[in-house]
Amino acid sequence: MQANQPSVHIMHADAVMAAGIHALLAERGEFHLTLQERQPHGQAHARVIVADYDSGITLARQLSADRFGAAPRVLIVTQLDKEWQVRTAMDSGVHGYLLQGCSAEELLRAVQQLSQGMRYLAEAVTRCVADSLSRETLTGRETDVLQLLAKGCCNKSIARELGIGVGTVKTHVKGLMSKLEATARTHAVVVAAQRGLIGTGVRLPAPVPGRPGRGSGAMQ
Missing domain, CATH: 1.10.10.10 (Winged helix-like DNA-binding domain superfamily/Winged helix DNA-binding domain)
Structure with missing residues (x-):
């Protein structure tokens, strides 16, 4: 490990994703990489931690509550792209948010920026957050x-x-x-x-022919 190489710990719950992220970053030779499965101790020395959605949020909350000084930066790599999901992650203290399927260049850019103390949001996520900030949140x-x-x-x-x-x-x-x-x-x-505020699998009530359905503006 070179002294100037930022340490990056990969703890994505999907083993295939973890291996892929490790391989892509290893090609660049810019980071000291550790995998949770093989080197769990690497988390303690990491500058950047790459995680799945649930692990990333849990870790970010723990770090903000329990750790003082230079805490590692948390980068989430996930398929989840709904407004509520992104806002929850950012409010929990996550520093970066990437969508699965991003390019190797974007992954590298995200890790580089987090290692320098900055934040990174995928372009689609940036639009999502910007749109959400213009709306009132539900109680x-x-x-x-x-x-x-x-x-x-x-x-x-x-x-x-x-x-x-x-x-x-x-x-x-x-x-x-x-x-x-x-x-x-x-x-x-x-x-x-x-908008991801509720599950997408809900079954909407079908209107009864000849009668206004529950979807009408009437307050029952």
Whole structure:
């Protein structure tokens, strides 16, 4: 190991991804590389740690809470690209965010910038974060209501589930629809799924022929 080589520890949970990242960085010869599977002690001396989404967030939170001085920089490499997922990572203290499938050049650039104390976000992620900053965020209770809306619950059911009044539910529904710029309840669920605020596998309620569906603006 050369004295001027930044130490990079790779602890991606996907063994194939970890090996691929190691191979790509090793070709450049610019870093001292360690793998979690073979050299777990490398984490203690790393300037940059490359991790999967869950491991990266957990590590970033631990480092911000437990470590003083020059903590390592955390770079996440993941397929997750939804607004909520990216914001969660950045709010947790992650310094870099790359999407799987990025070029070797972008991976190298990201690791270089983090090793120099900077941050790095993939271009698509940068747009995602920029867009999210221009929108109002949902409150915790609005998110709870949204999750139940996605399951097709009416206001009375949501009120029972959350232990709040129907009037309060209506207020939360109105608030989240405004923040999501949705024209109907079903539209709010679709927008939220597209932004990663809820799972994309939710089954939206189908309208009954001749009757307004739950997606109408009516507050039940």
